[in-house]
Each structure stands twice: as C-alpha cells, then as structure tokens.
Amino acid sequence: MANVSMRQVRKSFGATEVIHGIDIEIGDGEFAVIVGPSGCGKSTLLRMIAGLEAVTAGEVAIGDRVVNDLEPKERDVAMVFQNYGLYPHMTAFQNISYALRIARRSKAEIRERVERVARILGIEDLLARKPSQLSGGQRQRVAMGRAIIREPDVFLFDEPLSNLDAKLRSQMRVEIKRLHDELKATSIFVTHDQVEAMTMADRLVVMNQGVIEQTGTPRQVYRRPGSTYVAGFIGAPAMNLLPATLSDDGAAVEGRGMGRIALPNGAGPDRSGRRVMLGVRPEHLAVVADGSGGLLAARLLYAEDLGASRLLHCAVGEDELIVHTQDETGDRPGDTLRLAADPANLHLFDAESGRRLEAVDGG
Amino acid sequence: MIERTPILNAVTHTILGVGLLVMCFPLVIAFVAATLPYEAVIDVPMTLIPGGQLLENAVKAWERGEFATQGVNSVIMTLGILFGKIACASLTAFAICYFNFRFRMLAFWLIFITLMLPLEVRIVPTYEVAGNALLPLQQLLDVLWLTDLVAWLSGVEIALEWNLLDTYWGLTLPLFASATATFLFRQFFLTIPEELAEAAKMDGAGPLRFFFQILLPLSKTNIAALSVIMFVFGWNQYLWPLLITTDPEMRTLVMGLENLIPSEDELPEWNVAMAGTLMVMLPPIVVVLVLQRWFVRGLLGGEK
Ligand SMILES: Nc1ncnc2c1ncn2[C@@H]1O[C@H](COP(=O)(O)OP(=O)(O)O)[C@@H](O)[C@H]1O
Ligand SMILES: [Mg+2]
Numbered sequence: 216m217a218n219v220s221m222r223q224v225r226k227s228f229g230a231t232e233v234i235h236g237i238d239i240e241i242g243d244g245e246f247a248v249i250v251g252p253s254g255c256g257k258s259t260l261l262r263m264i265a266g267l268e269a270v271t272a273g274e275v276a277i278g279d280r281v282v283n284d285l286e287p288k289e290r291d292v293a294m295v296f297q298n299y300g301l302y303p304h305m306t307a308f309q310n311i312s313y314a315l316r317i318a319r320r321s322k323a324e325i326r327e328r329v330e331r332v333a334r335i336l337g338i339e340d341l342l343a344r345k346p347s348q349l350s351g352g353q354r355q356r357v358a359m360g361r362a363i364i365r366e367p368d369v370f371l372f373d374e375p376l377s378n379l380d381a382k383l384r385s386q387m388r389v390e391i392k393r394l395h396d397e398l399k400a401t402s403i404f405v406t407h408d409q410v411e412a413m414t415m416a417d418r419l420v421v422m423n424q425g426v427i428e429q430t431g432t433p434r435q436v437y438r439r440p441g442s443t444y445v446a447g448f449i450g451a452p453a454m455n456l457l458p459a460t461l462s463d464d465g466a467a468v469e470g471r472g473m474g475r476i477a478l479p480n481g482a483g484p485d486r487s488g489r490r491v492m493l494g495v496r497p498e499h500l501a502v503v504a505d506g507s508g509g510l511l512a513a514r515l516l517y518a519e520d521l522g523a524s525r526l527l528h529c530a531v532g533e534d535e536l537i538v539h540t541q542d543e544t545g546d547r548p549g550d551t552l553r554l555a556a557d558p559a560n561l562h563l564f565d566a567e568s569g570r571r572l573e574a575v576d577g578g
Numbered sequence: 579m580i581e582r583t584p585i586l587n588a589v590t591h592t593i594l595g596v597g598l599l600v601m602c603f604p605l606v607i608a609f610v611a612a613t614l615p616y617e618a619v620i621d622v623p624m625t626l627i628p629g630g631q632l633l634e635n636a637v638k639a640w641e642r643g644e645f646a647t648q649g650v651n652s653v654i655m656t657l658g659i660l661f662g663k664i665a666c667a668s669l670t671a672f673a674i675c676y677f678n679f680r681f682r683m684l685a686f687w688l689i690f691i692t693l694m695l696p697l698e699v700r701i702v703p704t705y706e707v708a709g710n711a712l713l714p715l716q717q718l719l720d721v722l723w724l725t726d727l728v729a730w731l732s733g734v735e736i737a738l739e740w741n742l743l744d745t746y747w748g749l750t751l752p753l754f755a756s757a758t759a760t761f762l763f764r765q766f767f768l769t770i771p772e773e774l775a776e777a778a779k780m781d782g783a784g785p786l787r788f789f790f791q792i793l794l795p796l797s798k799t800n801i802a803a804l805s806v807i808m809f810v811f812g813w814n815q816y817l818w819p820l821l822i823t824t825d826p827e828m829r830t831l832v833m834g835l836e837n838l839i840p841s842e843d844e845l846p847e848w849n850v851a852m853a854g855t856l857m858v859m860l861p862p863i864v865v866v867l868v869l870q871r872w873f874v875r876g877l878l879g880g881e882k
Contacts (some may be wrong), residue, residue: 262776266779287780288781294776296776297773300771301776302774302792303761304792304796310722317782317787
C-alpha cells in the first residue's frame with residue numbers, strides 16, 4: 216500500500232509539451248479518478264506513474280520512493296489497459312499467472328493464487344480459454360485478474376470500461392468499487408466519462424489540456440465547480456452558463472433577458488461592472504407559476520421526456536438553457552415559463568478566465 | 579472486379595489455359611523422359627506417353643549424382659539459411675520496431691534498400707570476405723593503426739583469419755541477411771498492439787523474454803510463410819555454392835545435377851538426368867504443398 220504523489224510533473228513529446236506541470240497527492244488506499252476529455256493527457260499521466268513513459272520534468276513518488284528512474288516492474292504497480300492487452304496466444308490462466316511465472320514462483324503457489332483471484336472475479340470456469348474465446352466483459356475480468364494477482368501497491372486503470380456496452384459498464388463499475396473496498400489498494404482510474412468519474416471516485420481529478428482544473432470529492436466538484444470548464448464537464452446535462460454583468464454594487468447580476476438577480480453574498484464592489492458567467496444546473500431550476508417572481512423568463516423550445524423526468528430546452532434571449540424537472544405540466548413549445556432557483560445554487564464565473572468567483576460562493 | 583460475361587470468361591480461361599501449358603509443359607516432358615528407357619528417350623521426336631522405368635532411372639541418378647552426400651549438404655545448407663535468415667530478420671525487426679535508438683530510421687532504410695541488391699551484385703566482395711570472414715575486422719584494425727600498435731607493444735602481429743571456403747558456414751552465413759524477411763517481420767510487428775509490449779513490461783518481462791515468449795509465438799504464421807519462401811530460396815541456391823565450394827564432398831544437389839547432364843563423350847542418358855531433376859525438385863514442392871495454407875495466411879497477416 217502506498218500513496219502516490221506527482222510534483223510539478225511535465226511531459227513533452229519532442230517539442231510539444233502535453234502535461235504542463237501537475238501536482239497531485241493521492242492518499243494510501245484512495246480511489247482517485249482522473250477525468251477529462253480525450254487527448255487531455257490522462258493516459259500520459261498514468262503511463263508516467265506506471266513507468267511506461269519517461270518524465271520530462273518533476274517528480275513521481277510512490278510511497279516514499281521517488282520512482283522517476285525505476286523500471287515499471289520495480290514500481291510495484293499494476294495496470295489494466297483500455298484494450299485489455301491480453302496475450303492472445305496464452306490462456307486466461309497463463310495470462311493471469313505470467314508475472315508470477317516470470318518471478319519464478321512455485322507451481323503450487325501460482326495455482327493457488329490464480330484460483331483465488333479467479334474466484335474473486337468469478338472466472339474459475341474460463342481459465343483454460345484463450346482471449347479470443349472470451350467476451351468483452353470476460354476479457355476485462357482476466358485483465359483485472361492479471362493486475363490483482365501481483366498484489367501491487369497501486370492499481371492503474373486506463374479507461375478499462377470504454378469497450379463494454381452500457382449495461383456491462385455499470386455492472387463493472389460497481390464491481391471494481393467492490394473490489395477496491397476488498398483489496399484497499401491505492402487506485403488511479405482514468406476515464407473520459409463523467410458518470411464513471413462521479414460514481415466511482417473517492418477523489419476526483421478533473422483534467423483539461425494537460426493541466427488539472429480541479430480536485431476534490433465528487434460532491435465538492437459538483438457543488439462548487441472551480442471553473443466554467445469543470446461546470447460544463449461534470450454533471451449531465453451540463454450546467455447552464457449565461458453571460459451576465461455584475462451590478463455597480465456587486466450584489467447582483469444583470470443579463471440579457473433575465474432582469475436583475477440578487478446574489479446571496481454579493482461579489483463585492485471592487486468587481487462591479489465585470490462581465491461574468493452565471494451558472495445554474497438544470498436540476499436546480501424549477502418551473503414556477505406565473506407572477507410568483509422567480510429568476511428569469513424563458514421560452515420553451517422543446518421538451519425531452521426521459522420517463523422519470525423531463526428535459527426542457529428553453530431560450531433566454533439568444534442563449535439556451537436546459538431545465539431538468541419532474542413536473543408534468545402540459546407546457547407546449549412556444550410557451551413562456553418562469554424559472555426559479557435557490558440562490559445558493561447559483562454559480563458565478565469570471566467571463567474571461569472562466570475561474571469561479573469565490574466571494575459569491577453559494578455552495 | 580467481378581464480371582459476368584461469357585465472352586470474357588472464355589478469354590480469361592484461354593489465357594489461363596495457355597499459361598498453364600507454358601508452365602507445365604517442360605515439367606511434363608521432364609516427367610515423361612524420366613520414366614522412359616534409354617532407347618525411347620533418344621527417339622526424335624520423343625514420345626509423350628510415360629514409360630515404366632522411373633524407379634530404375636531414379637536409382638541410377640541417385641548413385642551417379644552422389645545424391646546421398648549432396649542431399650545432406652543441401653538439407654544442411656537450406657535449413658541453415660532458413661534458420662539464419664529468420665533469426666537474423668526477426669531480431670533486426672525487433673530492434674527496429676521496439677527500441678528507440680538514434681539512426682533507427684536510417685538503419686531501417688539501409689536494410690530496406692538492400693532489397694535492390696541481390697547476391698549476384700555483391701558476389702565478388704562477398705567471396706573475398708568469405709575467404710577470410712574476419713577481413714573487415716582486420717582492415718578496421720589496420721586503418722586504426724591498432725595492428726601496428728599491438729605489434730609494437732607486444733611484438734605479436736595481429737592476423738585474423740577465418741576461412742569460410744568449403745565449409746557449411748560459407749554456404750549459409752553470407753546469405754543470412756534478408757531485407758525481405760526483415761521487412762515482413764517489421765510489418766507484422768507493427769500490427770501487434772503496443773499494449774501487449776506494455777503489459778509485458780508491467781508483468782516484469784525483459785526485452786528478450788518478450789521477444790521469445792510473446793513476439794515469436796505470435797509470429798508463428800508469419801514465420802511459416804517466410805520459411806516456405808526461404809526454403810525454396812535456399813534449396814535453389816546455385817551460383818553461390820558453386821563459387822564457394824571446390825571440394826566434391828561439399829556440393830549440393832542443385833550443383834550435382836550438372837554431373838547428370840550428359841557430356842559429349844557419354845551416352846546421352848537424359849532419362850537419368852530428368853529423374854535426378856525430378857528428385858531435386860521434389861522437396862521444395864512438398865514444402866510448398868504442405869505449408870501453403872500457412873503460407874497464404876501468413877502473408878495475408880491474420881490469425882485464424
Ligand atoms: N507517443 C506520443 N508521441 C507524441 N504525442 C503523443 C504521444 N502520446 C500521446 N501524445 C499526445 O499527448 C496528448 C495526450 O495524449 P493522451 O495522454 O493519450 O490523452 P488521453 O488519454 O487523455 O486521451 C495528445 O495530444 C496526444 O496526441
Ligand atoms: Mg487515453
């Protein structure tokens with residue numbers, strides 16, 4: 216067991232820098248999820264921890280060892296790959312036991328350990344099969360077995376669920392978490408899927424273009440996104456962001472088609488007149504009766520029925536927003552709706568930098 | 579392109595048929611001649627109806643051509659070239675595909691352009707090297723004045739010599755390098771997912787273990803296909819063995835055929851010569867027939 220820390224880690228491929236100085240501290244036994252869009256450098260980061268990619272600058276430490284110059288096998292980490300990386304010519308048993316065989320463990324020990332791992336993963340009956348005779352989910356399990364059997368300090372997962380269908384994916388999500396509760400090894404899980412990230416993480420790390428946008432528990436990140444980027448990335452459907460301007464006293468915002476909206480804590484007079492983005496999540500907006508005040512008026516464009524709830528796509532001036540509601544009122548496209556939100560659920564971001572304006576924190 | 583026109587069908591079949599005839603006619607003649615007694619084979623025109631003398635002719639050819647010794651030589655040379663080429667090519671391709679060293683692409687292109695340089699082009703310098711395989715090393719030492727230095731320091735004259743003439747090494751070693759095989763291996767290695775190499779690294783496998791336990795087993799079909807090509811190539815070597823061997827004990831079958839061809843002051847026993855030819859042709863044909871399924875699969879590059 217070990218914690219993993221990265222200090223000012225940078226990575227360049229030739230002249231292009233793709234990781235721009237990253238600091239992370241992942242505690243012993245924590246399940247950390249690194250989430251970000253495709254190409255933001257998640258895999259590169261993970262591979263630097265694994266030792267598959269050299270670190271250009273900075274320091275990677277596992278436990279109290281700096282591992283920059285250690286070979287992958289010396290780092291005591293195991294990795295589950297996106298396409299599983301199973302050896303096609305070996306049976307599941309041979310795949311899982313390969314590391315032990317290289318380490319020259321006794322036959323009896325290997326057999327016993329493989330069987331135990333197979334039992335944990337429910338693949339006892341598949342051990343004699345080759346990868347080509349296994350389904351996607353089964354391959355996934357074998358790949359996990361190959362990682363587990365080494366009893367490593369740290370597990371690394373690089374989008375391991377992205378090749379599975381939706382149902383299997385949610386099932387494996389639960390299973391990986393259960394496994395983590397059982398084994399309690401530090402785990403770093405990379406994904407571009409924010410649902411996976413929200414549901415699995417003890418600690419969420421949101422990445423964008425080679426930098427970390429925000430870290431925190433999923434709840435923290437959801438409640439107080441640190442930037443418009445995070446606000447748009449975490450939560451589905453994404454947070455509504457409307458351009459607005461801070462009033463002269465800094466205690467309210469005004470925007471196109473929305474009138475004056477008072478802020479609970481105000482933003483302070485020094486920020487008056489500043490251009491901002493007002494954020495509010497679709498699920499925090501409610502349709503209220505006409506004349507009962509509310510936040511703003513919006514014209515309904517169309518409604519999507521999800522069964523348990525509905526998504527109302529609305530226009531406010533030239534901007535669009537989405538309301539996620541469980542009301543089943545008979546509104547029609549073209550109707551004007553009054554929308555309300557608890558001021559505590561309003562977020563304010565600087566329009567230029569996209570950073571959260573802390574003084575008006577509602578969360 | 580799939581066309582369904584009777585005329586075109588007829589034309590293509592005719593072309594195919596003519597091609598087949600042109601290809602097979604000499605073989606048919608050789609076969610028929612090999613089955614005939616001496617009196618029938620010298621008839622003009624020769625009959626095209628096979629006779630019953632195949633076995634006798636073959637036995638005669640076997641003895642006269644010293645096929646026993648030469649057969650062993652041929653097999654040793656062919657297998658030597660085969661293994662040498664595959665070992666050489668797979669290791670070279672491994673280096674080019676999996677190691678990041680300086681001038682990697684240069685190395686690849688240097689190997690690649692030797693595709694255009696068959697043995698015949700470099701046969702004279704190769705012969706000189708074969709006379710003393712350590713000659714290049716010696717010359718390097720000479721150029722670097724190391725020979726003189728050592729002679730001056732210790733009084734010992736460095737004179738490296740490893741003569742390959744009339745040896746199995748001489749028959750095989752100069753033919754080990756193969757751009758074709760290297761290229762085929764490289765193309766195959768490029769199709770192997772990178773994750774496999776990385777998984778092996780994580781599992782603690784070093785480069786050699788990865789090569790022998792993962793890369794080579796996966797290259798099975800590829801190796802089988804190459805073996806077919808290289809077997810035929812090696813078996814059919816003529817010019818090089820002719821050059822490098824003078825000792826009759828070192829001759830190969832293909833060279834030995836020359837002995838069977840009647841010279842002016844002998845009986846023109848073409849039936850025996852043809853029986854010998856058929857026997858010499860047989861091993862490559864058998865190999866191709868037995869391995870053709872693998873051969874096609876390997877070249878198309880698919881498991882299953
Ligand atoms: N071996 C490489 N050589 C050059 N560029 C690379 C290499 N690997 C990744 N990159 C670049 O680094 C960036 C991050 O890639 P990656 O870490 O794979 O992103 P992610 O896993 O988040 O999708 C991408 O722009 C990609 O093109
Ligand atoms: Mg990736």
